[in-house]
Amino acid sequence: MLNKVEHADVIDAKGLIRQHGQGNAAIKAINGVDLTIKAGEMVALMGPSGSGKSTLMQILGLLDRPSQGEYFLAGKNVSRLKKGEAASLRGRRIGFVFQGIHLLARLSAIRNVELPMVYARFSSTERRQRAEASLARVGLSALAGRRPNQLSGGQAQRIAIARAVAPGPELLLADEPTGALDRASGRDVLALFQELNQELGLTIVIVTHDPLVGQHAQRIVELEDGRIIADRPVLDRIVAHGTPEVGV
Amino acid sequence: MNAFTIALDSIWSHRLRSALTALGIVIGVFAVVTLISLGSGVRSYVSGQFKVFGATLITVSPATPGQGKPGHPRFGPGSQNVPSSLTLGDAQAISRLHSNTIARVAPVAVIPAPMGTAPGATSGLSVIGTSAAYFPAEQLKFTGGRFNGSGVVLGSKAAVALFGHQRHLEGRTVYLGKTALTVSGVLKASTGITSSANNMAFVPVTMGLHVVGLQNISEILVQASSDQSVNQAVSAVTGVMNHRHPIRNFSVTKDTAFLTTINKTLSTITTFLSGLAAISLLVGGIGIMNIMLVTVTERFREIGIRKALGARDGDILVQFLAESVLLSLLGGAIGVGLSAIASHVIGKVAGFPAGLTVGSVGLAIGFSLGVGIVFGVLPALRASRLMPAEALRTE
Ligand SMILES: Nc1ncnc2c1ncn2[C@@H]1O[C@H](COP(=O)(O)OP(=O)(O)OP(=O)(O)O)[C@@H](O)[C@H]1O
Ligand SMILES: [Mg+2]
Numbered sequence: 001m002l003n004k005v006e007h008a009d010v011i012d013a014k015g016l017i018r019q020h021g022q023g024n025a026a027i028k029a030i031n032g033v034d035l036t037i038k039a040g041e042m043v044a045l046m047g048p049s050g051s052g053k054s055t056l057m058q059i060l061g062l063l064d065r066p067s068q069g070e071y072f073l074a075g076k077n078v079s080r081l082k083k084g085e086a087a088s089l090r091g092r093r094i095g096f097v098f099q100g101i102h103l104l105a106r107l108s109a110i111r112n113v114e115l116p117m118v119y120a121r122f123s124s125t126e127r128r129q130r131a132e133a134s135l136a137r138v139g140l141s142a143l144a145g146r147r148p149n150q151l152s153g154g155q156a157q158r159i160a161i162a163r164a165v166a167p168g169p170e171l172l173l174a175d176e177p178t179g180a181l182d183r184a185s186g187r188d189v190l191a192l193f194q195e196l197n198q199e200l201g202l203t204i205v206i207v208t209h210d211p212l213v214g215q216h217a218q219r220i221v222e223l224e225d226g227r228i229i230a231d232r233p234v235l236d237r238i239v240a241h242g243t244p245e246v247g248v
Numbered sequence: 249m250n251a252f253t254i255a256l257d258s259i260w261s262h263r264l265r266s267a268l269t270a271l272g273i274v275i276g277v278f279a280v281v282t283l284i285s286l287g288s289g290v291r292s293y294v295s296g297q298f299k300v301f302g303a304t305l306i307t308v309s310p311a312t313p314g315q316g317k318p319g320h321p322r323f324g325p326g327s328q329n330v331p332s333s334l335t336l337g338d339a340q341a342i343s344r345l346h347s348n349t350i351a352r353v354a355p356v357a358v359i360p361a362p363m364g365t366a367p368g369a370t371s372g373l374s375v376i377g378t379s380a381a382y383f384p385a386e387q388l389k390f391t392g393g394r395f396n397g398s399g400v401v402l403g404s405k406a407a408v409a410l411f412g413h414q415r416h417l418e419g420r421t422v423y424l425g426k427t428a429l430t431v432s433g434v435l436k437a438s439t440g441i442t443s444s445a446n447n448m449a450f451v452p453v454t455m456g457l458h459v460v461g462l463q464n465i466s467e468i469l470v471q472a473s474s475d476q477s478v479n480q481a482v483s484a485v486t487g488v489m490n491h492r493h494p495i496r497n498f499s500v501t502k503d504t505a506f507l508t509t510i511n512k513t514l515s516t517i518t519t520f521l522s523g524l525a526a527i528s529l530l531v532g533g534i535g536i537m538n539i540m541l542v543t544v545t546e547r548f549r550e551i552g553i554r555k556a557l558g559a560r561d562g563d564i565l566v567q568f569l570a571e572s573v574l575l576s577l578l579g580g581a582i583g584v585g586l587s588a589i590a591s592h593v594i595g596k597v598a599g600f601p602a603g604l605t606v607g608s609v610g611l612a613i614g615f616s617l618g619v620g621i622v623f624g625v626l627p628a629l630r631a632s633r634l635m636p637a638e639a640l641r642t643e
Contacts, residue, residue: 058636061556084560088560091558096556102553115557116557167558
């Protein structure tokens, strides 16, 4: 499922700047960020509102392009990729989990999980197999046929995680994945992240401003005004145990 | 799960919006297809009517010298505003040509006398004086009896008007003015442009003219022996008539000339109306574009998610284009269906065959496909060019 190169940097960014607008009105959402993240790391990206967390995550996820700076994804320079190339890298190598429900309302759970593989041109049998395996991994095989509006917030977020990991990416980017969830569902999601990180060696970056969420990571990178102001390992890491309950 | 199933899904889940969007196309296609089928229905009906006569009929009518444009013979014998100068002698002269281009010659005279079942009684029937050749030339058939040169032949409605029925009337007595005559035959009901014969009574021309004391006849009906010999027959007839009427107070008309004029007029009208209908199709297209543009804005987030999941610009473009094309085709199909019903109903009521033509359906499909593509491209392009980060930002 994963072609992991031990100890290689999955993310290697130097001098990233993302500027909105020109001249006096220019806002630098990201203002000179250097960041390396090794394969298999689980990193929390923290900071106050407006500090540039989402902007950085979108650049790392190839949803946006830096105005300046260099970005290497798994050793490949992706700073100035064509839109089509960026799309296909996103589809195959990066998985996204967002705050709130980002499932497509008109598709059943399993068709949502299949969607990135439709765009990545997987064969329909491989699509189905991977989607089923991925739903089993998040413990929601029983809900494969449900529409998003028939799922709880926690279930929907776990379906979104199943969708993100189904194509076998090496990097999982999550923007406030627990932001819209209650405490228990939040814990389930974090437990799932830790499990994916440990069992698959998946590199995970979680954007959050909840310190408790940060404590589940191995490393916390702190942003303020578009710059990294702290980068430290988590000493008293919380390990969320047990498999999340299967809600039907 | 390709672009078209995604599009179908999206159309279905927004049924009301989709229906309203497609309405413009439905109306446009309906109007275009119905007008074209009615137009071509009328045209084929009219030419079909003329086909019955093999386009072999030639009419000699009175005309003011130099003016030469009579009313059309098929819509009633003779031209009312020109005092007739034609005589039985003219008809006999044409008969005496014995030309092999001419099959039949029949004089036609309007007899202004009342016909009824009692002396002097009126019944509102038109009375025509003619000869036996008239009936085969006009494709009129008998249910019983024949035109025997002394008795009266009644049209089907004329028979009912006089006797209340059409059967076994041979030998009954009718009166032309005060003259008693014997019924010698009854015609089958005829439809189309000869249906006026149903209300007519036919008497031998010499006797009819004698009763009212007239000399002149209203027109002369000449039937050419074949479609090919019509022009030769016309010049033969014109030759005799020129000799007998050096001041040229007559005119010779072919039915085909009239057919051409009708066809031209009908196709001009059809084209004009179809043009108007095409404008409504255009309006429908703009409607689709508007709604699709709104749809794109509404669906920023969906576009963002799809792009985050690896959708290329092309994937999104195809999805939105598929949606507008499907919507237009759906509208087009409904329009064609409604138009099939409407043309059928109108055709039934108006009494001519108006079916959909392959051409008009093809045109409608082409039109709606074109509308879908042309007016779908702009919204689809707008959707596909969106940066994923931008699209996701809108919550
Ligand atoms: N398209 C844009 N145009 C102008 N300014 C922008 C744009 N996008 C982001 N910004 C600005 O960039 C800064 C960083 O925004 P970003 O969304 O990355 O913050 P964040 O750390 O994710 O905040 P939050 O915790 O509230 O989500 C903000 O000041 C924001 O106003
Ligand atoms: Mg944010």
